[in-house]
Structure formats: structure tokens, C-alpha cells
Amino acid sequence: MNIKTTSHTALVATLLAATMTVFGAPATAKSAPKIYEAVAFDAPIDAKGGVMNPVPYCSNYRTEPRVRWVLANAETGYSRTFRWRGSLPGLYFPRVEAGTYRSTVVAWCGKAKARDVHSVEVGQKTHQTTVSKAEFRRVKVGMTPQRVRQIVGYGGVATPVYAGERTRTYDMMAFWRWSVVVYRHGKVVRKYWDVDHD
Structure with missing residues (x-):
């Protein structure tokens, strides 16, 4: 799925949804990972934009997901890999040039695993x-x-x-x-x- 999300409103919606899901979700026997996609922010003139990390969570809020996120741009050769544990919006926020990036997320909740691949567009401000x-x-x-x-x-x-x-x-x-x-x-x-x- 391709997205272009560059607004403050999208950020707020992502953070609220993730928080409500993590802290309001009932405990279940199966802790399947769910993933909120990375959010892109436009680049000022002669400066870099940024991409805020995706937010995986487990349906059982007592389980913290293990996460691996790869952000890459095939045209420029840019590629970075991030690893962490937990549902943490804003933990990573790499500053990048304007362009289209491939966001690949793998999350584990115990033995359950989910993968999400999508494009994020860091636009150019004018x-x-x-x-x-x-x-x-x-x-x-x-x-x-x-x-x-x-x-x-x-x-x-x-x-x-x-x-x-x-x-x-x-x-x-x-x-x-x-x-x-x-x-x-x-x-x-x-x-x-x-x-x-x-």
C-alpha cells in the first residue's frame, strides 16, 4: 500500500490510536502483532525531512513487541535498520532527503509475527x-x-x-x-x- 502522510493531523491520529490500542486492549490468549505505519514529514528547502518510526503493538497489552524496521530509498542507496522492543511512537525519527522510501517492518509478539511493507513519501516544502x-x-x-x-x-x-x-x-x-x-x-x-x- 502506498501512502503519503505528511501532516501534523496524521501524526496525532497515529499516536492517539496507538496509545488507545495499547492501553485499552483486552488481554487475549493470542498476542498477534498489529502495525501502525511510519509517518513522513516534508523537507524544508535546502534541508531534510523525516520519517517517524512505525508503531507495532500486541493485542495483549502485557506483551511488548520486538521490532525490526528498515527504511530504504533505492534511488539514493539510503538504507538504515532499527531494532527495538515496545510500542514507542517517535523512538526513531531519521532525517532524510525528500523522496520515496520503502518502509519494511517485522514485529514479533511472542512467537506470533507480522510484516508490513509500504511506501512513504517525504515531500518538498515550498x-x-x-x-x-x-x-x-x-x-x-x-x-x-x-x-x-x-x-x-x-x-x-x-x-x-x-x-x-x-x-x-x-x-x-x-x-x-x-x-x-x-x-x-x-x-x-x-x-x-x-x-x-x-
């Missing part, structure tokens, strides 16, 4: 797909998403409505950093510059 500080300053309380899109140049990534508010994240040129604009009833109510992974 000035048209990122928000600048000057653009961010022009975003004002009361603006519509359409007006913000006119200023920034693209619509950002929207999250589901929560407590009457919808958040849109806008990629910054810097690696793994975003700006956030919060909307209520279709109008900007607040905004945050330079939100990182912490």
Missing part, C-alpha cells in the same frame, strides 16, 4: 505550501477560512470540530513546525505561531 511570519501577522480575529487561505496560499489541515471549535494547522518552512489558527462559527478566534512537537 513557499506556496507553507505559512510565513508576514502572512501569519496578516491573519486577524474574525476572518473566515477562505480569507485566511487567500493570505497564506493554501487551506491548511483541518481537524474535526471539538467544543464548537475547528483548528487548522499550517506548515511552516522549518522542519516539524506548524502555525495553528482556531475557528469558531467560521471565524478566527485565536492563533498560535511556531507550534512544534512538544
Whole structure:
């Protein structure tokens, strides 16, 4: 299966799903491995992007998976192998050039084994797909998403409505950093510059 996952929303969804599954799963006799795929993040201009490690887990939360992950790019010859034990999002986050990578994961839960192979695409950021500080300053309380899109140049990534508010994240040129604009009833109510992974 080919995927292109480069958004903060995808990261949040992966982490939440993995956490809920690991800590909320009932203990079962058979501890078959399941695997959440690696997540790619775009590369700034003249810099590297990154790929966050896949997250295998066992259906029996008392069992920690053993994991081997190979990330490779046939065009450039890049290849790295990582090994660990546990369901650990963000344990490995290799910085890589923009391009298509093959992610091969093998996970063991006791004697049970699973393998997943898929492509991840580390895209190239551009000035048209990122928000600048000057653009961010022009975003004002009361603006519509359409007006913000006119200023920034693209619509950002929207999250589901929560407590009457919808958040849109806008990629910054810097690696793994975003700006956030919060909307209520279709109008900007607040905004945050330079939100990182912490």
C-alpha cells in the first residue's frame, strides 16, 4: 500500500490510536502483532525531512513487541535498520532527503509475527505550501477560512470540530513546525505561531 502522510493531523491520529490500542486492549490468549505505519514529514528547502518510526503493538497489552524496521530509498542507496522492543511512537525519527522510501517492518509478539511493507513519501516544502511570519501577522480575529487561505496560499489541515471549535494547522518552512489558527462559527478566534512537537 502506498501512502503519503505528511501532516501534523496524521501524526496525532497515529499516536492517539496507538496509545488507545495499547492501553485499552483486552488481554487475549493470542498476542498477534498489529502495525501502525511510519509517518513522513516534508523537507524544508535546502534541508531534510523525516520519517517517524512505525508503531507495532500486541493485542495483549502485557506483551511488548520486538521490532525490526528498515527504511530504504533505492534511488539514493539510503538504507538504515532499527531494532527495538515496545510500542514507542517517535523512538526513531531519521532525517532524510525528500523522496520515496520503502518502509519494511517485522514485529514479533511472542512467537506470533507480522510484516508490513509500504511506501512513504517525504515531500518538498515550498513557499506556496507553507505559512510565513508576514502572512501569519496578516491573519486577524474574525476572518473566515477562505480569507485566511487567500493570505497564506493554501487551506491548511483541518481537524474535526471539538467544543464548537475547528483548528487548522499550517506548515511552516522549518522542519516539524506548524502555525495553528482556531475557528469558531467560521471565524478566527485565536492563533498560535511556531507550534512544534512538544
